[in-house]
Amino acid sequence: MTSLAVSDAATLALRPARTAARWAVRHGLPAAYLSRSARRGDLVGRLMRDRAVREEPYALYEQLRAGGPLTPSGLGWVTTSHAVAHEVLRSDRFGVGFDRSGAPRPIRWALEFGDDAGAAGVAEPPSMLVVDPPEHTRFRRLVSRAFTPRATAASEPAIQATADRLLDDLGRSRAGTVDLVDAFAAQLPVLVIADLLGVPTERRQDFLRWGAAAAATLDPGLPLRRYLAADRALRAMHGFLDEHFARLRAEPGEDLVSTLVTLPAGEALTDRELHATVMLLLGAGFETTVNLLGNAVVLLDAHRDQWEALAADPAGWDGAVEEVLRFDSPVQLTGRTARADVELAGRRVRAGNRVTLLLGAANRDPEVFPDPGRFDVTRPNAREHLAFSGGIHYCLGAGLARLEAVVALRTLTERYPRLRVAGRPERRDLQTLRGFESLPVALG
Template sequence: MSSQPDTSLARRATRPARSWATWALAHGIGKAFLTVGARRGDPLARLMADPSLNADPFAAYERVRAAGPIVKTKLMSGTASHAAANQVLRSADFGVGSGHGELPPLSRRVLSRIVDPDALGPMDPPSLLAVDPPDHARYRRLVSREFTARSVAALEPRIVEVAESLLDRVAGDAATSFDLVDAYASQLPVAVIADLLGVPEQWQDDILAWGNDAALLLDPSLSWRDYRVAEVAVRRLNAWFDDHIAHLRADPGTDLLSRLATMSGDEQLDDRELRGVGLLVLGAGFETTVNLIGNAVVQLDAHPDQLAVVRERPELWPHAIEEVLRFDSPVQMTLRSAYADVDVGGHVVSSGEPVVLFLGGANRDPDVFDDPHHFDVTRENANEHLAFSSGIHYCLGAGLARLEGAVAVRTLYERFPDLRVASPPTRRSTRVLRGYESIPVSAGVSRALRVA
């Protein structure tokens, strides 16, 4: 298989008029309404569009939850209740609305016709995030066997190998300080997902950069400038996957994408579907994990008593990761559209009505978690969080993210026991994904060496 895919498709004319129309319908109009609503004090719009809440939205989540299981404003409905969010996520009467459930059905149909096939992103069909049954069941069945508990457990030696190799590189540098995200948190999951997708090593940095930019499309109200950045990135990813899939069909390996590319009969996927699977696996196995590792280090640094507990009892590392997922969820919100009139917590959600589920708020619901604003690595029911969603759209890569997070953070602190966050980290501007662009850390004066 060639290791130099031809990304000429990314250089194809981007049809600016179509791009602008797609942005306006999928993001621009909603952004305008959310911005106005936030300025007028709409509590749901503020959580989605007010930059002052980006760093700390939790008090605002509390106010939404206190207002009832379902809060309806002039713009939308939403919930920060664990019970209500869990019911919506598990109900067959709610769906993803072709990835844009916030839009009226007519707008969705128009959007599906004008979106450029070369610019399909994570919220466009055939992505698993944007389809309901029966298509969802078909795609998930083909991919999920790579993410069973047994398959994920088998990846642990490879994850340890990657973690130790990355830390060897850091330890070999003269400086005792480094950017945790750039040098470690982003590199580890990309290497693991590259194995699943058959991505040659020389392309991993490009995939990382394009994936970071394309992830902006998960946010519901992108500016035109950010949309253009994301669109260019997703075009490059689509172009790369198209060429990569062609090579895999001709010379398959043992990876997931090779297996899917060479299927025949009823299970055969066309190139567009394979590209969608590739983008989904990249997002499911990468974005959440990068944020999880970074958020874990920031929280453990801010709670040295809890770091001391998990160091003394290393069997608690998986528990610590569950508590990070609950306390500082890498995915803060998602959306579902009602397909029928549904009673949720005594409030009737009408057919066609979109509901924003604030997962970050649900994960601090005192009805489920005692003292929910306390970070506790020994919390027994931390795994009842909704950080990976619930129901049929439960995150495909949840088990892998958990394992990578536990291995990555444990190995990091074993190698650098004096590790500290050296200066305030830079938070990502995204509202759906919660994490950091940069986390400057210091390895401390006693930079531990790897034990043979």
């Protein structure tokens, strides 16, 4: 046996212990802590631990808002304020990294021991989502070329053709009702991002399955069973990426990943950086837009007059998409860590403290959006929402997501003007992402 094989065998033998350590420190302990906070009446604890509250969080957001723009909670500081979230996102006194230096030794040990590149998710370094400059700048610069307004606009004909094809297939379905998430809202984003990343579209059902399991790793406090499913999905995804990179190194195409795997020596990404970057693009590319599309259809179905007005004047779709992003944001929260002691909203936030930004609540802040609980596709300032975050981590795919949503919703409305929700839509059991697991519709 070579020394490499010995270390591989040791890695494999240690895997269950590592996985258990990762789960315990990232999910088991936070779950216990949040549940205890919830029992003591902590509102954020309830938001995180109570599925019914999570499914309909807006009343709880208002209770939190009544406590002031920045309040202490079981998750550290939390804000529902648009102004405070906006300030934190744009401030270089806050970063995305967690400060582990102050954590108790056993926790630091478990984090280090549990570290496993083969099961890393999109919310773990070196994913650009959770690293600060200068690494963040380096990663973002390498990929942003594929997301310029010009590159995005150039993909419109392909997005339109994909939407048309999926809606043709939908029309051939003989069932009385179809699941619009499964048949359309989930398929379009995965096909679009697969194309951009040169990924074979035949594998899209695999991505959807893996993505659905792995999306939960964005949430704190996952039960062990769901964590293990996510762990398996992430390992399968990394395995697929290894094959994909090898294929593109041998035969590069015109896509973004081909560029990334063939960078000159001085710029090249390490294997772990490459995995983190492509995994994020792939996951962010389809795990979020599906939620925007599902949320849009449910809201428009409940506000039929507004849907009919959009059918009559499709120029309104851009504004309608902004209002859906504001009113029922597909990413409900994010967080930042203070890099030094900071004054924020009249409070002293200590270096290393975490501030949770409830984007879904900031987007209903009455200081910015009059009558925020009213869904109005003609709202003049809907675009001021923070659904795509802000500052240096502002969503790289925002333009692409907007375009996909406008094309998808406009085409769906043209093709099936009498489409109706025909049954109870099921929410996904997630905290950070907000969307539907299934959405039964009758095509009319």
